[in-house]
Amino acid sequence: MTTSNATQHETEFANSNLEILFSKQTIQEKVAEMGRMITADYAGKELVLVGVLKGSCVFMADLMREIDLPLTIDFMSVSSYKDGTTSSGDVEIIKDLSNPIRDKHVLIVEDIVDTGLTLTRLEEILGSRGAASIRLATFLDKPEPRIKKELEVHYTGFQIPNKFVVGYGLDAAGRYRNLPFIAVVKDPSAA
Numbered sequence: 799m800t801t802s803n804a805t806q807h808e809t810e811f812a813n814s815n816l817e818i819l820f821s822k823q824t825i826q827e828k829v830a831e832m833g834r835m836i837t838a839d840y841a842g843k844e845l846v847l848v849g850v851l852k853g854s855c856v857f858m859a860d861l862m863r864e865i866d867l868p869l870t871i872d873f874m875s876v877s878s879y880k881d882g883t884t885s886s887g888d889v890e891i892i893k894d895l896s897n898p899i900r901d902k903h904v905l906i907v908e909d910i911v912d913t914g915l916t917l918t919r920l921e922e923i924l925g926s927r928g929a930a931s932i933r934l935a936t937f938l939d940k941p942e943p944r945i946k947k948e949l950e951v952h953y954t955g956f957q958i959p960n961k962f963v964v965g966y967g968l969d970a971a972g973r974y975r976n977l978p979f980i981a982v983v984k985d986p987s988a989a
């Protein structure tokens with residue numbers, strides 16, 4: 799491996815195909831605000847944060863450190879079935895929760911809500927397991943492509959236009975999850 803030379807190669811964080819939408823500081827302030835709301839709402843309740851892998855991992859790590867309550871965490875990994883270009887709305891559980899959620903107050907933590915199909919199905923699956931309550935927290939919300947209009951998202955960081963974004967856990971074909979900011983991919987075919 800050769801030593802990188804900043805004058806010859808652009809770095810990943812300064813990739814010219816990216817346009818920053820939310821800076822690290824803007825994100826930090828928003829997550830702190832969400833954490834304060836959740837802290838107030840769940841005082842005295844047995845809270846379980848359920849992160850949806852892989853996209854939510856960065857948001858989850860930041861959010862839980864802004865919730866000043868006793869809590870536990872768990873993770874799920876799901877994959878959406880796509881028939882052609884449209885998502886059927888069914889999801890396959892790739893990794894299930896490690897612990898039961900009966901009588902617990904579950905807060906599902908997502909990176910982004912787009913069509914809403916994944917979260918609608920996830921809420922149904924977890925809803926059949928006897929949780930005391932189930933709510934959704936998402937860092938980003940793209941309302942425009944929403945198919946499941948009735949999906950209620952209780953905590954939203956930012957609403958964004960219908961553009962493909964990466965960073966802060968969000969990927970394009972597996973890349974860019976490590977960006978400390980949220981960016982729009984200018985040319986998706988070059989991503």
Ligand code: IMP
Pocket residue numbers: 853878908909910911912913914915916917961962963964968969970
């Ligand atoms: P949906 O709400 O069922 O359409 O699925 C949401 C999932 O699609 C998210 O958890 C992301 O994994 C992915 N997704 C949607 N929009 C974007 C985006 O702009 N960038 C990266 N991933 C996205």
Ligand code: MG
Pocket residue numbers: 852853969
């Ligand atoms: Mg994803």
